[in-house]
Amino acid sequence: MEIPGGDRGVELRIHGVSGASAETIVDHPIVVRVAGDGHAGFYRVREGLGSAGGATAGVVVEAYRWGTLTAGVAVRTASMLVLLPFMLSNLAVWMRSTPVDRCGLLGGLCRLLAGSLTVAFTLALVGVTMNLTGxxxxxxxxxxxxxxxxxxxxxxxxxxxxxxxxxxxxxxxxxxxxxxxxxxxxxxxxxxxxxxxxxxxxxxxxxxxxxxxxxxxxxxxxxxxxxxxxxxxxxxxxxxxxxxxxxxx
Missing domain, CATH: 3.40.50.150 (Vaccinia Virus protein VP39)
Incomplete structure (x- = not known):
């Protein structure tokens, strides 16, 4: 995702567990999705229609809406909890400063950390479950x-x-x-x-x-x-x- 207009950075706004629309998060009635899909995506104010409410000059405001990830069957909801460390670390990968990480080393380390956390969390959960049921x-x-x-x-x-x-x-x-x-x-x-x-x-x-x-x-x-x-x-x-x-x- 490119930052438009030569802006210096991105302010990422994420709703809580109760959920919210992208328009509410950025405090603007007209937004457009720039990445992701209907389950989880990043939204900005449509270009040429002003800025988000409370925006700082030179900073692009984005909304990350994930509410429908946990909708549906219980298995998918539980899988989101297991993958939460990976999802948060993946956000860190995309929010890193490209000029600082020209070789992609920081991105690789973030993904390695995310995978390690997810594996450790999953194995711990399996172990606790086996002990309790046994x-x-x-x-x-x-x-x-x-x-x-x-x-x-x-x-x-x-x-x-x-x-x-x-x-x-x-x-x-x-x-x-x-x-x-x-x-x-x-x-x-x-x-x-x-x-x-x-x-x-x-x-x-x-x-x-x-x-x-x-x-x-x-x-x-x-x-x-x-x-x-x-x-x-x-x-x-x-x-x-x-x-x-x-x-x-």
């Missing part, structure tokens, strides 16, 4: 841990709480991805944990020795199966898995 430790005669101990801040605390609520002789059933048994993949896991993996995967750590932590928490491992998932292709940091049971000692 209701990990009910009934108290047994406890289930499934792909949770990789992301808890302190494994000892989480396992100690599981042991506390279990009856003596109660069973802990676990399915987790764990530290690799080969030195090469262990090094790759430590590198992943020290860089971007926890950020992109909602706090997940791939190099945790979860089986040792279960034993240290006061459980006796009675069955253990180690396997790689997926079973084919190049191993990823989260490929080594364990499936087993342990008894509260």
């Amino acid at each position: 209701w990990q430790c009910v009934p108290y005669a047994e406890c289930r841990e499934s792909l949770v101990l990789c992301s808890v801040p302190d494994q000892a605390v989480a396992l100690g709480e599981a042991r506390r609520v279990l009856r003596p002789g109660g069973e802990l059933r676990f399915y987790e991805h764990v530290v690799a048994q080969t030195p090469g993949l262990r090094r790759a896991q430590r590198l992943a944990d020290a860089t971007l993996w926890p950020l992109f995967c909602a706090g997940c750590h791939t190099a945790r020795d979860t089986v040792a932590a279960i034993r240290a928490a006061g459980f006796e491992v009675t069955a253990l199966d180690r396997f790689r998932f997926p079973p084919t292709g190049l191993p990823a940091p989260a490929s080594p898995h364990v499936l087993g049971t342990a008894i509260r000692a």
Whole structure:
């Protein structure tokens, strides 16, 4: 979008959750859409018909109207919430000063940040939903841990709480991805944990020795199966898995 008339910048006005027309946002009866579509678009006062209400000299006023994005089915409304970080960062890309970002580096960094935020938010939402619907430790005669101990801040605390609520002789059933048994993949896991993996995967750590932590928490491992998932292709940091049971000692 070009800024007309040699103006110095753009003032972007966005309505709240209650919605508003583009004419109301820019305080002018005649507007034209310059980008976007009927669901979400950018509007300006039609050229030659004056300026927006409250406009500063040398600044173009634009309205961003997004109200119909959330109209319709609940799935589309929920998807808008998940994609909100990306949408806001994408706005930042288009509002950047072109002379300052001649190589497009700033735009690329904004999009990378937007993608990272969206992935982290989505994975965190999925993890919380799985935990809530799974209701990990009910009934108290047994406890289930499934792909949770990789992301808890302190494994000892989480396992100690599981042991506390279990009856003596109660069973802990676990399915987790764990530290690799080969030195090469262990090094790759430590590198992943020290860089971007926890950020992109909602706090997940791939190099945790979860089986040792279960034993240290006061459980006796009675069955253990180690396997790689997926079973084919190049191993990823989260490929080594364990499936087993342990008894509260």
